[in-house]
Amino acid sequence: MKIVTVIGARPQFIKAATVSRKIREKCIEIIVHTGQHYDDNMSKIFFQELNIPLPDYNLNIGSGSHGTQTGRMLEKIENILLNEKPDYVLVYGDTNSTLAGALAASKLLIPVVHIESGLRSFNKSMPEEQNRILTDHISKYVFAPTDTAVKNLFNEGIKENVFNVGDVMFDAVLYFKDLAKDKSRVLQKYFLKRENYILATIHRAENTNSVEKLKNIFKGLNESGQNIILPLHPRTKKYIKKYNIILEDNIKIIEPLGYLDMIMLEDNSKKIVTDSGGVQKEAFFLGKPCITLRSETEWVETVENGWNIIVGADKDKIKKCILDFEPKQVRKEYFGDGNAVQKIISELF
Known part of the structure; x- marks a missing residue:
């Protein structure tokens, strides 16, 4: 089995630090870095200190308008997918890199795995909200971090291959x-x-x-x-x-x-x-x-x-x-038990 993972921004590097390590125990992983975050302090340092495998492809997209940035990513990711022929494309979160990776895969009929699915701010003027909604609706597997996220997916008619695994960023913090x-x-x-x-x-x-x-x-x-x-x-x-x-x-x-x-x-x-x-x-x-x-x-x-x-x-x-401002309640365990990554791996393999 081969998985292409598309990342491009700081939060995705952190998530990949926990997930890629486990994926590579099971199959071939190809990492595509879009270059959405390209400053060394926003990108390179994360790969170094978190021991994330170096990207197999770095698209060096950089900044630009949402349409320009997403379009350039879409074109380049499509070419990589045609060359690599993966079984799955894995994306994280809600950035332009997320949407471009998911769209490129969906157009080529490659199943999309979306980690951190079901989040909603209910403000569609936010680019992130648009990205996460569109990505959820074209994904084959959606891994949600909370009960609320699962309910959001169900309310939008997304009911198959929905898994509440907890939050991979909680895994990373621990x-x-x-x-x-x-x-x-x-x-x-x-x-x-x-x-x-x-x-x-x-x-x-x-x-x-x-x-x-x-x-x-x-x-x-x-x-x-x-x-x-x-x-x-x-x-x-x-x-x-x-x-x-x-x-x-x-x-x-x-x-x-x-x-x-x-x-x-x-x-x-x-x-x-x-x-x-x-x-x-x-x-x-x-x-x-x-x-x-x-x-x-x-x-x-x-x-x-x-x-x-x-x-x-x-x-x-x-x-x-x-x-x-001071909280007055005990923190509840909304985000899983710190084993989100293992639960994802168990479902995929």
Whole structure:
């Protein structure tokens, strides 16, 4: 058996770090890296520190409009599939790489395996929402991380080959957390102590592409007066400069981080402020209060359980939650038992 795995963005590298290791015990795997994330700090470092097998193909697509990026990926992935003739194409999550890999396979009648299926924010203006819906509906096997995700699939008529296996990113956190403690020196590098800082990440286009939203987010961070550590995404860096956004001294900008350093910063933070879906989950896994800079989230369980609060780009809510938000409930086990990867492998083989 041969599987082609298509990846292209940071969260997919993390998932592949846990899944590819097990797949290769069972069959041939060909990894296609689209190059959607191409900066070394957003791509190369993950392959190195997580021991992900080097890609067999690197498409070097880079940035561009959604149509341009997805179209170029689709063309190149199709050629690879015609050459490799895999039994399955495996995709993760909800990026343009996900959709391009799934579409290319579906057009060639190659079964698609979608890991992290069934997530819905119910906001179709989000490119990620469009990608995940389309991918779910053309996939042969859909592996959902939660009961809610399974219900979403059933509500859309997707009822065959649906498996609630838990979240592979939970597997990754459990697997790499101890390694991060041994290998990471990020706390020492930036003179940080446990729970004496707020960790922030900002990268979504809905925030960075809006001058009003991005300015309001940074006003909230500035006015909180708290010690904030911000690993700066290249897109956000560009727009901070473009919009002439002022950062007060309480915000410390650092370079984008690899996974092990990021896990260490998350695990030792007091709270996390983010617009990232993956970071919302990691905050929950690690027991950190999360303040989400979006108007909704696909990870509804974290909000329902009281460990995640949605604030959008409201500067007053951001400030207030940084200062006052504290979860009042015990975290529930929504995301499986840490054996999602093994369950996936058992179904596929």
